[in-house]
Amino acid sequence: MTEFQNDTTETGARGAGAQGQTPPHPLTGVRVVDFSHVLSGPYCTMLLADLGAEVIKIERPGTGDENRRMRSYEGRSTGDEDYFYPMNRNKKSVELNLKDEADHARALKLIEGADVVVENFTPGTMAKLSLDYATLSAANPGLIYCSISGYGQTGPYRDRKAYDSIVQAVCGVMSITGEKNGPPVRSGLMFGDLSGALYAFSSIMVSLFARERTGKGTYIDLAMADALLSLFSTNAAEYLAVGKPPHRAGSENPGRSPTGSYLCADDRYVQVMGGSDRLWGHFCNATGLDDLRDDPQFSSNEARIKNRDALRARLEPVFRERAAHEWVNRLSEHGCPAARINTLDEALADAQFQHRQMRLPLEHPASGQIHTINNPFRFSAWSTWRDAPPPLLGQHNEDY
Numbered sequence: 001m002t003e004f005q006n007d008t009t010e011t012g013a014r015g016a017g018a019q020g021q022t023p024p025h026p027l028t029g030v031r032v033v034d035f036s037h038v039l040s041g042p043y044c045t046m047l048l049a050d051l052g053a054e055v056i057k058i059e060r061p062g063t064g065d066e067n068r069r070m071r072s073y074e075g076r077s078t079g080d081e082d083y084f085y086p087m088n089r090n091k092k093s094v095e096l097n098l099k100d101e102a103d104h105a106r107a108l109k110l111i112e113g114a115d116v117v118v119e120n121f122t123p124g125t126m127a128k129l130s131l132d133y134a135t136l137s138a139a140n141p142g143l144i145y146c147s148i149s150g151y152g153q154t155g156p157y158r159d160r161k162a163y164d165s166i167v168q169a170v171c172g173v174m175s176i177t178g179e180k181n182g183p184p185v186r187s188g189l190m191f192g193d194l195s196g197a198l199y200a201f202s203s204i205m206v207s208l209f210a211r212e213r214t215g216k217g218t219y220i221d222l223a224m225a226d227a228l229l230s231l232f233s234t235n236a237a238e239y240l241a242v243g244k245p246p247h248r249a250g251s252e253n254p255g256r257s258p259t260g261s262y263l264c265a266d267d268r269y270v271q272v273m274g275g276s277d278r279l280w281g282h283f284c285n286a287t288g289l290d291d292l293r294d295d296p297q298f299s300s301n302e303a304r305i306k307n308r309d310a311l312r313a314r315l316e317p318v319f320r321e322r323a324a325h326e327w328v329n330r331l332s333e334h335g336c337p338a339a340r341i342n343t344l345d346e347a348l349a350d351a352q353f354q355h356r357q358m359r360l361p362l363e364h365p366a367s368g369q370i371h372t373i374n375n376p377f378r379f380s381a382w383s384t385w386r387d388a389p390p391p392l393l394g395q396h397n398e399d400y
Helices: 040-050 101-112 133-139 164-170 191-214 224-230 233-242 277-287 301-306 308-319 324-333 344-349 351-355
Strands: 031-034 054-059 091-095 116-119 144-149 218-223 259-263 269-273 338-340 359-364 368-373
Touching (some): 031 040, 031 101, 040 054, 040 091, 040 144, 040 191, 054 101, 101 133, 116 191, 191 224, 218 224, 259 308, 269 324, 277 324, 324 338, 344 351
Parallel strands (some): 031 116, 116 144
Antiparallel strands (some): 259 269, 269 338, 359 368
8 A cells, every 4th residue: 555645846736835845745645546437536536636646547448538528619629628628637547448358457456556446337337347345455455445426336226327417406406496486497517416526535535534543445435416415404404494395596595685696787796695684784884775774674684584575676776876896895895795796707817716826727738728727725734736737548558
C-alpha cells in the first residue's frame, strides 16, 4: 500500500507556503484506479485528483468514456471532447479491455498497489469480471472500493438504470421544483449525479482517514438516489412532523417571507431574503415600506407566510422603481441578503468569483486552451491546484 506523503515540487500548484514554497497536496501518494464513466464517478475522482491523488482512468480501447463522444460545441475543432473535459482534469488515461486476459492482468497489477477503486457500472458487472471487492480485497486488504450506482447494490430497483433526471423524479425532487401552479421541473444542475459524486468523495475521504487508524479497507455502496433523498433535510421537516409533503414554490422559500425573485427597472431579476423577523425591519427600511413593519398582516414571519400574496403585491411595484444592481447595493447596505440573478457567463465574470479563481484555464494538447470550473477547496496548509488537462484517450498506456 502507498502512504500519504507531502510533495512540495508540484509545478501546477498555486499559492505559496512558508518562505514562498509551494504547499503540498493533501492526497499526494494516494493511487486511485478509476473504472467510472459519464458523470457521477468521474466527478468524484476528479476531486481526488485535484487534491493530489494519482487517478488512473481505465477506458475502453478505441472509444473510451462515452462522454468523449457525447457532444462537441459549435465553434470548436472537430474531435474536441468538450463534454468530457469538465469531469476529467488531472487524470491519467489507460486503455484496457477488461475481457482480455492480458489487459485484465494489467488491471489487477494496478489495483495491487492501489488505495482506492471507483466504479459505476450496473451492479454485478465487476463481479462478472472478477474485479469485485471480495476478489480484490483478498490480495489488497487495505483497499477502499467505492461502487456508485443509481439505486445501490441491494433493493428492488438494484438493476434499473438511473440517470440524473430519473433520480430527481423518483426521489421527489422534481415535485418541489418549478412554479407553484406549474408542472414538475428537473433542476437545472445535475443534482442526482453530483450529490452521488460528492457523497462518494466524502465516503472515500472518511475511509482513507479511518484506514490510517485501523489499517482496514472497506467497501462503499453509494446509491445516487439515497444521496439525493438525504438532501431533503429542512424540505422534509413539515412532512416528517405532521405528514404534509413539501410543494413547488418557485423562487420562494416556503418557510420564509418575503423571499423570492422580483423584476426590476432594468428588466433584470433580483433574489431577496428578508424573511426572518430579525431582518424584517431592515428590509422595510431598505424598500421604504416602513408602514409595513408593524402591520399585523406582516409583523411576524408566520403572518407574512399566511399573507405572502398580499405582501408580494405590495413589493412588486416597488422593485420596478430601481435597477437590479441598485437593489442589491441598497439591500446589502441594510444587512439584507440579495443578489442579481446572473447567467453563468455573468457569474464567472463577477469580481467575487474571479477573485476566488473559480474559472480554471488549462492547456490541452489537442484543443489548446480550455476552461473548467474550479473546485471550492481552499486550505491554509495544502494546495488544491493542479493544472493537468483531461487526458487524451490512452495517453498513458505506456506508463502503466
